[in-house]
Amino acid sequence: MRVLKRTLLPLLLLIFVLSSLSCVKRIPGESEPSFIEIAYKSLSISKETYDMALTAGNLLFSQGKITPEQVGETIRYASAYMELHNAAVSALLKLKNSGLDEDKNIYISIANDLAVSLLNLTKYLEPIGKGGI
Amino acid sequence: MPEPTTLSLAVAIAIAVLQHGPSAVIAIAELFKSGEPTVEDISKLFITKKPEEYFKNA
Numbered sequence: 001m002r003v004l005k006r007t008l009l010p011l012l013l014l015i016f017v018l019s020s021l022s023c024v025k026r027i028p029g030e031s032e033p034s035f036i037e038i039a040y041k042s043l044s045i046s047k048e049t050y051d052m053a054l055t056a057g058n059l060l061f062s063q064g065k066i067t068p069e070q071v072g073e074t075i076r077y078a079s080a081y082m083e084l085h086n087a088a089v090s091a092l093l094k095l096k097n098s099g100l101d102e103d104k105n106i107y108i109s110i111a112n113d114l115a116v117s118l119l120n121l122t123k124y125l126e127p128i129g130k131g132g133i
Numbered sequence: 134m135p136e137p138t139t140l141s142l143a144v145a146i147a148i149a150v151l152q153h154g155p156s157a158v159i160a161i162a163e164l165f166k167s168g169e170p171t172v173e174d175i176s177k178l179f180i181t182k183k184p185e186e187y188f189k190n191a
Contacts, residue, residue, distance in 0.1 A: 036169060037170060040170040054187040061190075089175060096170075
């Protein structure tokens with residue numbers, strides 16, 4: 001579990017940021033990905049990160065390594081994250097249907113907030129994963 | 134001999150697969166899949182499981 005906290009969550013965060021910035025290396029000869037494709041991949045990782053973080057949190061709780069108060073705080077951070085993630089998915093759907101720059105900017109704004117929220121969630125969980133209670 | 138960063142990535146992916154099984158495989162596959170996603174693909178990205186549902190025994 002400590003390996004998961006130390007290695008996987010920061011790695012997923014890094015992949016999320018890199019794919020958001022379109023820095024994920026492409027296969028030679030392959031066409032450049034569209035904005036929607038990049039956003040889609042970022043949100044796929046975002047959803048998986050949410051699931052992994054909370055699954056890990058529940059495991060720590062069942063092992064007695066975190067308190068009910070810490071569970072409450074984790075739920076608070078995760079709820080904010082879930083709300084932003086779903087808002088980003090809605091914004092991406094709207095952009096997919098409209099193709100308008102205005103909708104693209106709305107998506108970017110929400111995605112930036114989502115990245116900060118992810119950072120908050122992983123920052124909160126990391127010390128818990130290392131030391132428990 | 135793989136570079137240390139490549140090795141770390143491989144180990145991290147292996148841990149993800151071991152810990153989370155198919156969902157991790159799907160997430161990694163999505164990352165490397167190319168092509169424009171459909172509306173249906175994007176709709177599947179909504180998170181429907183609330184945080185408190187992960188801690189039913191809390």
